[in-house]
Amino acid sequence: MQTGQEHTDRNGTGIASEYLTFTLGSEEYGIDILKVQEIRGYDTVTHIANAPEFIKGVINLRGVIVPIVDMRIKFKVGVPTYNEFTVVIIMNVLGRVIGMVVDGVSDVVALSGDQIKPAPEMGAALDTDYITGLGTLNDQMLILVDIEKLMSSEEMQVMEQVN
Amino acid sequence: MTHSDKNNNIDLNQFNQVFFEECAEHLAEMEQILVSLPDEGPDEEQLNAIFRAAHSIKGGAGIFGFQDMTVVTHVLESLLDRMRNHEIPFSTAMVDLFLEAGDVISMQLAGHRDGTFVRQEAIDLVRAKLQQVIDAGSVITTAESVSDESEPVVGETLKTDSTPPDKRCQFYELEFTPDPDIFRRGVRLENLFAELEDLGDLTVTAGLPVTTDFMELDPEICVCRWNMTLVTTASEADIRDIFEFVADVDQLQVRQVIEDNRENSCSDISGSTATVTEQQNHDPVATGESCADPAGAATGRRAYDKNELAPGAYGRRTSEAESSIRVGVTKVDQLINQVGELVITQLMLAQTASVLDPVLHESLHRSLLQLERNTRDLQQSVMSIRLVPISIVFSRFPRMVRELAAKLGKQVELKTIGDTTELDKGLIEKITDPLTHLVRNCMDHALEIPEMRIAAGKDPAGTITLRASQIGGRIVIDVIDDGAGLNRAKILSKAVERGIPASDSMSDEEVWQLIFAPGFSTAEAVTDISGRGVGMDVVLRNVQAMSGRVNISSEPGKGTRVTISLPLTLAILDGLSVAVGAEKFIIPLNSIVESLQPSPESLKTVNGRSVVHVRGEYIPVIALYELFNMDALVKDPGSGILILIEVEGEKAAILVDALLDEHQVVIKSIETNYRKVEGTAGATILGDGRVALILDVNSLLRMRK
Numbered sequence: 032m033q034t035g036q037e038h039t040d041r042n043g044t045g046i047a048s049e050y051l052t053f054t055l056g057s058e059e060y061g062i063d064i065l066k067v068q069e070i071r072g073y074d075t076v077t078h079i080a081n082a083p084e085f086i087k088g089v090i091n092l093r094g095v096i097v098p099i100v101d102m103r104i105k106f107k108v109g110v111p112t113y114n115e116f117t118v119v120i121i122m123n124v125l126g127r128v129i130g131m132v133v134d135g136v137s138d139v140v141a142l143s144g145d146q147i148k149p150a151p152e153m154g155a156a157l158d159t160d161y162i163t164g165l166g167t168l169n170d171q172m173l174i175l176v177d178i179e180k181l182m183s184s185e186e187m188q189v190m191e192q193v194n
Numbered sequence: 195m196t197h198s199d200k201n202n203n204i205d206l207n208q209f210n211q212v213f214f215e216e217c218a219e220h221l222a223e224m225e226q227i228l229v230s231l232p233d234e235g236p237d238e239e240q241l242n243a244i245f246r247a248a249h250s251i252k253g254g255a256g257i258f259g260f261q262d263m264t265v266v267t268h269v270l271e272s273l274l275d276r277m278r279n280h281e282i283p284f285s286t287a288m289v290d291l292f293l294e295a296g297d298v299i300s301m302q303l304a305g306h307r308d309g310t311f312v313r314q315e316a317i318d319l320v321r322a323k324l325q326q327v328i329d330a331g332s333v334i335t336t337a338e339s340v341s342d343e344s345e346p347v348v349g350e351t352l353k354t355d356s357t358p359p360d361k362r363c364q365f366y367e368l369e370f371t372p373d374p375d376i377f378r379r380g381v382r383l384e385n386l387f388a389e390l391e392d393l394g395d396l397t398v399t400a401g402l403p404v405t406t407d408f409m410e411l412d413p414e415i416c417v418c419r420w421n422m423t424l425v426t427t428a429s430e431a432d433i434r435d436i437f438e439f440v441a442d443v444d445q446l447q448v449r450q451v452i453e454d455n456r457e458n459s460c461s462d463i464s465g466s467t468a469t470v471t472e473q474q475n476h477d478p479v480a481t482g483e484s485c486a487d488p489a490g491a492a493t494g495r496r497a498y499d500k501n502e503l504a505p506g507a508y509g510r511r512t513s514e515a516e517s518s519i520r521v522g523v524t525k526v527d528q529l530i531n532q533v534g535e536l537v538i539t540q541l542m543l544a545q546t547a548s549v550l551d552p553v554l555h556e557s558l559h560r561s562l563l564q565l566e567r568n569t570r571d572l573q574q575s576v577m578s579i580r581l582v583p584i585s586i587v588f589s590r591f592p593r594m595v596r597e598l599a600a601k602l603g604k605q606v607e608l609k610t611i612g613d614t615t616e617l618d619k620g621l622i623e624k625i626t627d628p629l630t631h632l633v634r635n636c637m638d639h640a641l642e643i644p645e646m647r648i649a650a651g652k653d654p655a656g657t658i659t660l661r662a663s664q665i666g667g668r669i670v671i672d673v674i675d676d677g678a679g680l681n682r683a684k685i686l687s688k689a690v691e692r693g694i695p696a697s698d699s700m701s702d703e704e705v706w707q708l709i710f711a712p713g714f715s716t717a718e719a720v721t722d723i724s725g726r727g728v729g730m731d732v733v734l735r736n737v738q739a740m741s742g743r744v745n746i747s748s749e750p751g752k753g754t755r756v757t758i759s760l761p762l763t764l765a766i767l768d769g770l771s772v773a774v775g776a777e778k779f780i781i782p783l784n785s786i787v788e789s790l791q792p793s794p795e796s797l798k799t800v801n802g803r804s805v806v807h808v809r810g811e812y813i814p815v816i817a818l819y820e821l822f823n824m825d826a827l828v829k830d831p832g833s834g835i836l837i838l839i840e841v842e843g844e845k846a847a848i849l850v851d852a853l854l855d856e857h858q859v860v861i862k863s864i865e866t867n868y869r870k871v872e873g874t875a876g877a878t879i880l881g882d883g884r885v886a887l888i889l890d891v892n893s894l895l896r897m898r899k
Contacts, residue, residue, distance in 0.1 A: 077885040078777055079871055080822030089864065091879045094535040098868040127867045190869060 047143040050166070052173055053120065053133040055102055056109025060133075061140070061166060061173040066122045070136055073117035083188055090130065092121065098189060101132040105187070109134055124182045129189060140173070142166045147175065160184075209380040213258045214307045215520070220247040221296050221303070222589070228289050228296070229592045235284035244292070245274040251299060253439045257385065263302045266317060269324040270295050276328065288327065293593070295320050363394070366433060368422040369447040371403065372440065374415045381440050383420075389436045394426025523619070526579050533569075533576045534860050534879070540569045541881045578616070581762075584662045584671070585613035587626050591633055591660065598637045605644050605655035606637060615662035617669045621760055624740055625671070628733040632673040632756055633658060635730070640677030640754055650751065652676065664762075671758045680706060680748040688714065706746040710734040741767075741784055769859050769888065771880070772837065772850040774818045775825045780859055780878060780888040781848070787838040789853060794832050804831050806847050808838065816898050817849045821873065827851045839891050846895055861888065873897050 050061035076088030076099050085104035089096050099119060103109045111132075119130045147164040161181040166173035183190050224247040227240050236244070248271045255263035270292070276282040298320045305312035368390075372381075390396050403419045411417075424433065430448050437446050540562075547555070547562050588610045599606040617625075641647075641656035648654050659674040682705055689696035689708045696708055708714065712731040737744050742760040761768075769780035796807040797815075804815035815836065819826030828834035828851045836847040859878035864871055864887075875890035 075884065077877075077887065078824060079868075080824065080873060080887070082871075089868065089877065089885050091538075091883055091885050094531045094538075094862070094879065096862050096864050096867060096877050096885055129867060188869070 047141045049139055049141050050173065050175060051120070051139055052137045053118070054135050054137060055106055055133055058108055059137070059171060059173050060102075061142075061175045062120075062122070062178045064139055066124055066178050068121045068123045068128065071119050071121060072115065073113050073119050073132060086188065087132065092128065092130075095128060097121065097128050097130050099130040099132060100187065100189060103132065103134065122178060122182075124179050125190070127182075127190065129182055140166075140168055142168065142173070142175075150174070210258055210306075212380075212520075213254045213260075214303060217251050217254060217263075217303050218300075220251050221300055223247050225293065225296050225593055226589055228292050229596050231289055233286065238278075241274065241278050245271065245278055248274055249438075256389075257381070257439060259385070260302070260306055262317075263299060263306070266295055266298055266302070266321055266324070269321050269328070273324055273328050282327065291320075291323055291327065295324060363425050363427055364429075365451045366424045366426065366430070367447075367449040367451055368420075368424060368433065369449075370420045370422065370437070370441060371445050372416050372418075373442070373445060374417065376416045376440070377414050383440075386436060386440060390422065390424060390433070393428045393432065393436075394424055397423045521579075523580075526576075529576050530580070530860075533573050537569050537573055538879060538881065538883050540565055542883055545882070580619050581616035582619050582622055583613060584615045584617060584622065584625075584669075585610075586622055587629060588613055588660055588662075590626070591629075594630070595633065595637065595658065598634065602637060603643060604637065604641055606641060607655050607657045609657060609659045610661075611659065612662040615664055615669060617760065617762060621669075621740055624736060625758070625760065628736045628758065629660070629671070629673065631730070631733050633660070636673060636675040636677065636754075640675045640679075642678055665759075669760045669762060671760070672755055673758075674753065674755045676753040679750040679752055679754055680709070680746070681750070685709060702748075703746075706748060709746070710744070767859055767861050767878075767888065768856070769878075770837070770856055771854040771886065772835075772848075773852045773854055774822075774850050775827060777824065778854065778880065778884075778886045779818065779850075780857070780886050781837060781839070782875070782888065782891065783856070785839045785841050785891045787840050787845070789835055789837045791834075792831060792836055792847075797831055806831065806836055808847075811845070813838065813845045813847050814898065815847045815849055816894055819849075821894065821897055841891050841895065844895055846891075846898070848889075848894070859886075859888070 049064040051064045051067050052059055052061045054060070074090055076090050078088045079086060079098075082088070085101050087099040087101050089098050091097075101111055103111045113132075116135060117132060118134070118136050119132055120136065121128060121130050146168065147166050150159050150162040150165050152159055161177050161184070163175045163177045166175050181187060224244055227236070227243050227247075231240065248267050252264050252267035252271055255261070255267065273282065277284060298317050301310075301312055301316065304310045372383075376383075387396065387398060399421045400418045401421060402417060426433075430450065433448055434446065544562055544566065547558060550558065552559055591610070592608055595606050595608045636658050641658070642650070642652075644654035647656065657676050659672070661672040661674065663670050682702065685705055685708055686696050686698065686700075689711070692711070692714060694708060694711045694714065696705070709730045710733075714730065734744050737758050737760070740760055742758055745757040745759070746754065747757075748754040767780075768783040770783055770786060771778050771780050773779075790808070792806050798805050798807060798812070800812075800814075804817075805812045806815055807813075815831050817826075817829070817831070818824075819829060828849070831849050834849050834851060835853055836849055837853075838845065838847050857880075859880075861876045862878055864874065864877050871887065873890060873894050874887045875893075876888045877885050878888055880886050
């Protein structure tokens with residue numbers, strides 16, 4: 032895993048990073064692979080009182096209580112269905128373990144600096160603040176998410192705000 | 195010699211911590227022995243133990259470079275050594291002096307560890323006092339020590355060894371073959387060499403007795419052997435002292451060599467006795483005095499060996515070193531977590547297998563049964579790691595009682611029963627303060643002065659008993675005194691005076707509970723020991739914070755017993771699981787009063803909010819589904835179940851769909867990976883692997899408002 036981070040791109044255009052790509056509805060997203068701890072199926076969650084709709088609840092991950100967020104609800108993309116193909120990406124973000132429900136995990140890809148373009152301002156559901164860029168891979172567009180920034184943001188309500 | 199100059203910047207901090215811990219242990223041990231000494235003085239074993247503690251502190255301090263700490267310990271050690279050799283007789287005043295010395299060492303230790311202020315004058319004072327005792331004792335030393343020696347030959351040579359007749363320079367050859375792990379133990383050889391150099395003129399050569407392949411060389415493993423020559427006035431015992439904490443006896447060879455015969459003896463490596471004979475053959479002139487010297491060295495060595503084998507003298511290092519290990523609490527907690535997971539997995543397996551035909555899958559069922567037994571045993575063993583004996587707390591009381599008794603002019607005997615009772619480490623730390631308060635209270639208020647006790651026909655010496663025992667899933671600690679007992683009339687009048695509601699019709703138990711009220715004290719005079727009225731309420735609060743209870747029983751003239759009852763561990767909670775809609779919640783059992791199915795006529799509303807009428811009280815109803823914004827099967831209080839709870843005098847009735855079961859649950863934090871959830875005190879994992887939230891009754895009440 033580490034090698035993708037470290038080796039310089041052959042074309043000499045910046046360092047390549049590896050991304051885990053997943054789908055939310057019809058859109059393809061990517062997050063830094065180093066933030067991913069594991070991928071597992073969707074299990075019954077315990078509902079948390081008075082939590083926003085996209086926080087599905089908490090699960091027991093080998094003795095650790097882990098909150099589960101559904102990005103489809105948060106980003107308003109796709110239809111939140113829960114079946115045997117629903118996947119939860121368990122991530123390690125800022126020292127916390129958080130699970131993210133997605134429609135499916137596709138691949139791990141390495142993108143070099145010149146394959147990533149800045150995202151245009153769209154006023155979309157997903158604030159461009161949380162998008163590091165748009166990656167292109169075989170004519171496919173990847174929305175690269177800064178998962179740390181996103182998860183620690185106030186609107187996610189996953190972490191206690193400092194102020 | 196450059197060895198002492200380089201590598202001095204190696205970070206020793208990680209080793210320092212170990213030294214601090216060990217030093218604190220040695221001090222505690224020393225103190226414990228000192229206060230338990232009988233009046234006629236310590237026996238051989240006790241004296242050795244005190245000496246060993248002082249010696250270990252000195253040695254450790256020296257190795258870790260806390261030279262200031264060696265000053266007091268050195269004098270203390272010298273004095274103890276003389277006492278061991280019956281050169282200085284024991285006197286009771288010494289106990290206080292030793293305790294004082296222990297305090298000074300603690301102060302120095304705290305100074306190094308926490309950077310607290312160290313009073314230099316106290317150090318000097320104690321040192322001077324110790325030296326004074328040594329000097330006073332030495333007057334009779336010469337006459338007594340000779341007659342005291344049981345083995346004349348060894349005694350003679352020992353004497354020549356410790357005080358050489360002439361201060362002539364001796365020539366020593368040292369061969370030091372340390373064990374391979376020496377570097378891992380954090381030993382710094384350059385300090386050792388520096389110390390040797392202080393004794394005299396030192397030359398060191400390092401050698402490799404076994405050649406290893408360079409590629410396989412592990413820098414942490416010591417493969418070297420050092421040959422040293424030392425010209426000094428010091429005795430062999432002094433040299434060996436330096437190696438005390440570094441080398442075992444067989445790892446260090448010390449040979450004393452006569453100047454002229456150095457070349458000859460250098461080639462001889464068969465040991466000191468051989469060297470001696472050779473010298474005697476080659477140098478008949480030196481037979482007189484110089485012959486005694488190598489003999490001294492040889493027997494000195496033997497005398498040292500004898501010391502090493504003396505009961506408990508030095509041997510502890512090797513015999514008990516492996517009896518315990520230090521492990522971080524986080525590691526233990528991790529282990530407990532993992533075993534908890536294993537138990538849940540085992541339960542899941544058992545659940546899955548229960549639907550299989552027992553005849554067809556007999557062996558599977560048998561194995562699962564075995565697995566269940568094994569996991570249960572494993573869980574018990576792992577939980578027991580966190581448990582520590584209560585003697586850790588009890589052991590601090592003898593000294594406190596001794597000093598307080600002297601201060602108050604009372605005679606007090608402290609008894610402890612059930613020292614080996616174990617409870618959770620977290621609880622041990624928290625129970626110390628309440629117990630201290632209770633014991634102080636006993637000493638100050640409950641126990642009478644000797645004259646009063648004699649007048650009352652009791653033993654002039656009062657007794658305080660600390661008793662710990664495990665009863666079911668709880669630990670019960672009693673603090674019992676045979677003093678005057680609680681004064682009912684006085685407590686009642688004091689309560690009225692302080693504006694605490696009280697009446698003569700109250701039962702004894704209710705009256706005793708009054709002393710837990712904040713600011714309550716019946717002592718006529720406020721002393722620095724107790725009587726400020728902070729005490730019993732703090733005791734109660736601290737114990738309640740540990741989910742414990744306090745009870746008092748007292749009989750006038752006979753004494754008082756305060757009973758503290760605690761759960762075995764803080765990590766586990768007794769709870770009732772309830773269902774609301776699809777979710778399960780745990781309600782802590784200690785806040786539940788009762789559960790009831792209300793009759794329609796007992797339910798009323800106040801401003802649209804439900805209240806339930808129970809035995810003359812109107813109690814607000816909290817509907818969990820409303821509070822938590824969720825679906826429930828039962829939304830009408832009349833058809834559900836109400837759980838009556840009480841926290842800090844406030845009552846409420848929680849509406850739930852159904853009562854499920856009573857469990858012991860392991861408390862887990864939600865905040866580790868998420869934020870605080872209002873109304874909950876954490877979460878737990880149920881037998882089916884699912885998460886259930888534990889309700890925080892206190893915050894539920896606040897949420898409703």
